[in-house]
Amino acid sequence: MSMAGNLRKVTGLDKVSGLRKVARLARRRTRVDLSHPARSPLGSAVVNCVAYQDGARVPGGRDLVDTVERVRKKDNGFVWLGLHEPTDQEFVGIADLFDLHPLAVEDAVEAHQRPKLERYDETLFAVFKTVCYVEHKELTATSEVVNTGEIMVFVGTDFVITVRHGRHGSLGPLREELEADPHQLSKGPAAVLHAIADHVVDDYVNVTDSVQADIDQVEADVFAENGARADAGRIYQLKRELLELKRAAVPLARPVQELATRPIRAIDPEIQAYFRDVSDHLLRATEQIAAFDELLNSILQAHLAQVTVSQNEDMRKITAWAALIAVPTMVCGVYGMNFEHMPELHWTFGYPLVLGVIATICLVLYRGFRRSGWL
Known part of the structure; x- marks a missing residue:
């Protein structure tokens, strides 16, 4: 029986007895390490389920209900549940177990959301747009340059739930980096939220640096001896791809600024200092994107002038x-x-x-x- 099926059995049952019953069912099946695959080998949306105590990973107990039950018996741990493109049915038991707001659950399942930060009682819900640079031998009028995805993060007092949409942006390497720094991980779910935000914004910076190479190539072609014969479609394509990057990075400025400055119960004040650093990196990325947009406008106008001449x-x-x-x-x-x-x-x-x-x-x-x- 899949983990999502086990979780659905929690609905309508007494909380304690339901947890124990599902835990017994989970122990009967083979434990599988779900750290890195895009989809679980069990066929569900669950990629990983890990408990942490004092910044250290607790061995075993990869079943969600069993893991949550053990963590809630103590006060210094949390659960990190990773999901990839879950369905409504797969999220039902999870939403009941962690008392997630229905609107946030709907956004996490449907995806295609703008970057934002919302508060639901003791739970934070954050949406990040992920980006990656698509390698290509030669830029054409139809080349895909920027590919986007989404990461939704639920942050509570004793849990972090990450919901990823898209084929890129795996959090497996990020999890390993955090586990290598127990001091930072011991600060709780807020440290995971910061690590994800920092990871996403660093990708913005890396992608903008890669896009600059394409812009430089187009600029060189336009101002070459036969620049009037350059393909204007490449310039329009770069502007469209840059717009995708802009839609991902620019709306994130307000949520990150809120995490860095406003007092939030789920965010430790010490972690807020780290969010200020993320805000600085995001500002650099958005300024570079705006500069690229203006540069492409200038290149396009120069190309049209060359054609006229x-x-x-x-x-x-x-x-x-x-x-x-x-x-x-x-x-x-x-x-x-x-x-x-x-x-x-x-x-x-x-x-x-x-x-x-x-x-x-x-x-x-x-x-x-x-x-x-x-x-």
Whole structure:
């Protein structure tokens, strides 16, 4: 039976007896380490369930109900439950067990939320937009540059629930880093929330640095010798991808600022100092994104100006050659009217003279156009 199925049995039962019953059912199945896979080998949305006491990982007890029951018998521990794209059915028992607000649960399941921070009694609910840079050999008008996902975090007095959406942004490496620093992890669920916020914002900085290389390449192509022939679609594509990054980073400024400055019961004052550092990094990322957006606007305007100048040069060349062709066309048209009495019509040197006049006029016009830069 899956862990989500066990959790659903808690609904409608006496709390203590229900916990013990589900715990007995959990002990009958094989324990599986769910630390890193995107989806659990058991087929549920549960990626990991770990208890911590005084900053140290408590061995064993990967079943959620059993783990929560043991942690709540003590006052210095918490449970970290990791989920990946859970369904409504998989979240029912979890929401009842941790007394999560239905609106927050709905947001966590449905995803596609803006970065935000909400308080529900003793529980904090935070939404982070994750980003990653998509490697590509050559930037085209259809290249995907920035891929986004989401991480929702429930923070209580004795639990942290992380809900991840998307194929990137795994928290396994982050969990290992925190476990390597028991002093920081001993500060409770707020330390995990800070680590996640710091991890997400660091990704913003890394992605903006990577996007800068694409912008530099586009800028170099636009201002090259044949810059007017550069593909404007690449510039528009970069602006669209930069907009995705902007939607992820900019709205997060207010929640992080609130975590860093306002007194929140679930956040230890010592942890708030760390959130101020996250706020500084986020400010750097948002300023860089805004600068990139302005730079792309300037590159696009420069490209359009180059196209206009190139078209004007082409029109000047066409006009100059048309003027050169008009001279022999006019003279030949006059002598092609076949009148009997025309000047120099029967003169022996009339034909060479007309050709010489045509050549002279064309040569004078050509030199004039060359001197003015039209040819």
